[in-house]
Amino acid sequence: MSDPVMPAPLLQIRDLHLTMQSYDGTAHVLNGIDLTVRRGEIWGLVGESGCGKSLTGLSVSQLLSRPPARYPRGKILLEGRDLLRLPAAEMQRLRGKRVGMIFQDPTTNLNPSFRIGTQLADVALAAARHDPALLGGARGGLARRRAAMALAGRMLEAVGIPEPQERLHAFPHQFSGGMRQRVLIAMALIGQPALLIADEPTTALDVSVQAQILRLIRDAVTERNMGVVLITHNLGVVAETCSHVAVMYAGNIVETGPVKEVLERPAHPYTRALMQAIPTADTPRGSLRGVTGAVPNLISPPPGCRFAPRCARATATCRAALPAPVLVGTEHAVACIHLPERIAAHG
Numbered sequence: 161m162s163d164p165v166m167p168a169p170l171l172q173i174r175d176l177h178l179t180m181q182s183y184d185g186t187a188h189v190l191n192g193i194d195l196t197v198r199r200g201e202i203w204g205l206v207g208e209s210g211c212g213k214s215l216t217g218l219s220v221s222q223l224l225s226r227p228p229a230r231y232p233r234g235k236i237l238l239e240g241r242d243l244l245r246l247p248a249a250e251m252q253r254l255r256g257k258r259v260g261m262i263f264q265d266p267t268t269n270l271n272p273s274f275r276i277g278t279q280l281a282d283v284a285l286a287a288a289r290h291d292p293a294l295l296g297g298a299r300g301g302l303a304r305r306r307a308a309m310a311l312a313g314r315m316l317e318a319v320g321i322p323e324p325q326e327r328l329h330a331f332p333h334q335f336s337g338g339m340r341q342r343v344l345i346a347m348a349l350i351g352q353p354a355l356l357i358a359d360e361p362t363t364a365l366d367v368s369v370q371a372q373i374l375r376l377i378r379d380a381v382t383e384r385n386m387g388v389v390l391i392t393h394n395l396g397v398v399a400e401t402c403s404h405v406a407v408m409y410a411g412n413i414v415e416t417g418p419v420k421e422v423l424e425r426p427a428h429p430y431t432r433a434l435m436q437a438i439p440t441a442d443t444p445r446g447s448l449r450g451v452t453g454a455v456p457n458l459i460s461p462p463p464g465c466r467f468a469p470r471c472a473r474a475t476a477t478c479r480a481a482l483p484a485p486v487l488v489g490t491e492h493a494v495a496c497i498h499l500p501e502r503i504a505a506h507g
């Protein structure tokens with residue numbers, strides 16, 4: 161039954177399982193994840209390196225080749241359509257038009273040999289093949305190219321690039337890292353996607369530029385009423401930018417909810433450990449203060465709760481079965497058996 165208050169979900173990931181075949185064996189990288197994103201929401205997907213954040217984003221964008229990727233179970237519903245079952249041509253149409261993507265390193269995603277305007281206009285022309293209104297219905301090669309270039313200029317302006325008309329003629333190497341990331345955001349937004357997947361979009365940038373780019377993403381969500389999945393290992397970025405957060409550990413989402421609620425009342429031992437690791441800026445990636453060990457090998461992951469081998473509270477029950485998420489607050493769910501509410505409910 162539809163909820164009268166909540167807008168319809170944009171993205172629904174349901175019980176998604178992903179395996180990756182490699183020389184060493186089959187890695188069980190996503191182990192039944194669930195996530196619902198609505199328009200206007202910015203979901204932070206957070207966790208240590210190797211927890212499956214990027215592979216979740218690449219799954220939604222359908223950018224993993226099958227094989228080595230396989231989806232033995234689950235669904236990825238975008239506006240109700242299961243992306244796992246769409247023909248490749250149909251998915252190609254949705255990419256850019258319904259799902260936009262931004263990745264970490266702006267240098268590898270722009271072609272150094274072509275002017276910025278040409279690259280943006282090409283993306284606009286490709287998107288307009290499925291949505292002629294993007295170019296104001298322009299007909300004929302030259303008129304379409306002109307309209308695409310005009311749209312490219314407007315997009316550069318929208319992402320805060322000064323003198324956008326002049327900058328259309330520049331090459332990527334003439335832009336700073338922050339400017340290049342703005343261009344990539346313009347490129348991701350040019351087809352007016354409903355959902356944006358941003359994978360560590362600010363990790364390669366210095367802190368002040370990072371703040372500008374995050375503000376730009378927030379503004380784009382407000383102006384365009386999009387949904388965003390922001391992949392990051394940084395809880396500070398989540399606190400500053402996101403409306404909701406999903407904490408991932410070794411292929412499972414262990415805690416979800418509104419950012420304020422989860423960060424003020426973290427309930428999963430892994431979320432608590434991540435938060436304890438925040439104060440030291442120089443904590444190495446992949447290590448958590450106070451928690452020994454590392455993310456397990458996903459070819460032979462531990463049975464039951466995958467965090468159990470590192471968890472001081474783990475019992476035989478934790479190692480026997482993966483705990484189902486339980487609600488501990490409004491929209492705040494946690495997959496751990498050691499919660500007071502759950503213990504009370506089970507007597």
Ligand SMILES: Nc1ncnc2c1ncn2[C@@H]1O[C@H](COP(=O)(O)OP(=O)(O)OP(=O)(O)O)[C@@H](O)[C@H]1O
Pocket residue numbers: 180181182187189207208209210211212213214215216228393458
């Ligand atoms: N092509 C592949 N073949 C086999 N295993 C893979 C492949 N790509 C990724 N993996 C494994 O899948 C797991 C999840 O990787 P993923 O890149 O999604 O993690 P992540 O949380 O995004 O980490 P990071 O923050 O380092 O990007 C890792 O254990 C990784 O070793």
